[in-house]
Amino acid sequence: MRIQFMLNGSSETVDAEADTRLINVLRERYHLIGTHASCYSGECGSCIVLINGEIFHSCMTPLFRVRGMRVTTIEGFAKQHAYKEVLAGFREAGLSPCRFCAAGRILTTHALLEISPNPGEEEIAEYYRAVKCRCTDFRTYLKAVQYTGRLRRNRHRVS
Structure with missing residues (x-):
């Protein structure tokens, strides 16, 4: 499945399974390691990103949820x-x-x-x-x- 979204201000397209976790795409494909993968249950908060300005636990967010949305990681936010x-x-x-x-x-x-x-x-x-x-x-x-x-x-x- 092809998922298009904005990542830290850049338009991106990812070809992945719909249930792929956002945290995995951020860390593995984009090497954005400021977003930490820890509990994988949305409990610790070390994986928090902004999606359309709201906080989300990226370890619990399937990639398909960000289709057409703006994802901001700490690396992108650090430029603001x-x-x-x-x-x-x-x-x-x-x-x-x-x-x-x-x-x-x-x-x-x-x-x-x-x-x-x-x-x-x-x-x-x-x-x-x-x-x-x-x-x-x-x-x-x-x-x-x-x-x-x-x-x-x-x-x-x-x-």
Whole structure:
């Protein structure tokens, strides 16, 4: 089956079985290793990517689901200004996620702030739970999201 989709801003076509997992295509065909393959059950969050701006566990996403959609991995997101804002917010909060969860934490933070520029503690907690890693405590993540949100709101006021 031929699947066409946008990957980090480039049009791609993949010939694969419809049930091939997106994580496998990203890592094996495109060598995008920032998206980690770990639990293969959607529990850990190390495989998170953005599909049309929403977070998805790529280990649980069959390739056919991305037909005609935009897939953004951490490598693609790292080329955007919003990536720098997330990193600045993380730095200000003293948050330094490990290599296992960094991509998931960064992408979930971005996705949350896209839908809720000034999220409350409950919203942040929901997105915090999307990535299971012991390196990051909730209070530090809460501050990181709040700092990043403030940076974005300030940028939009200036723009």
